[in-house]
Amino acid sequence: DVKVTQSSRYLVKRTGEKVFLECVQDMDHENMFWYRQDPGLGLRLIYFSYDVKMKEKGDIPEGYSVSREKKERFSLILESASTNQTSMYLCASSYGGGVSEQYFGPGTRLTVT
């Protein structure tokens, strides 16, 4: 079975802190994604990566950066957390090219106070 894990299920941070969210997948997937999920808005893509060290902006990249130094690991970084970044963050991975469903991690609920 594909497994996507995220470093924390719940996280509470203060405004201005630097926040790291880690995601690891064990299926050698080329593509990895970071989404945020807010009520009524569904999932919105923040960043994705289709190869090591490669990244592309999604629909809402402002205030976020990412890092992919190894194929299995994709990190989301909030350089200076703000209260409007309080949300559920979901990581996903998929095979590259063609049609492939995305496999999701359990999510991290981040609260910024």
Next chain:
Amino acid sequence: AQKITQTQPGMFVQEKEAVTLDCTYDTSDQSYGLFWYKQPSSGEMIFLIYQGSYDEQNATEGRYSLNFQKARKSANLVISASQLGDSAMYFCAMREALIKAAGNKLTFGGGTRVLVKP
């Protein structure tokens, strides 16, 4: 304009009955794919079913079927014989430009919450 629209924020369904979840999409691509995911209260997203834009038959996967009407740009999910475990959020998603090599990006709708009543 929204690329994926799910007009039903929430709905109740009686156990053992069928339920249809609406999804309309907007794209100018000829080649695209449509996905449905289920998100139980535990939070994980579970892939349910896929329909390609060139697939001639509606996709089916167990109790899930996709009513694909290309001209109307709709891809409704039908769950037959609802079970209590079907209570969850359901998301419709689209991948555009299947011929593009990299990314496999999905655009999601706002979701529909389904509650199955015993």
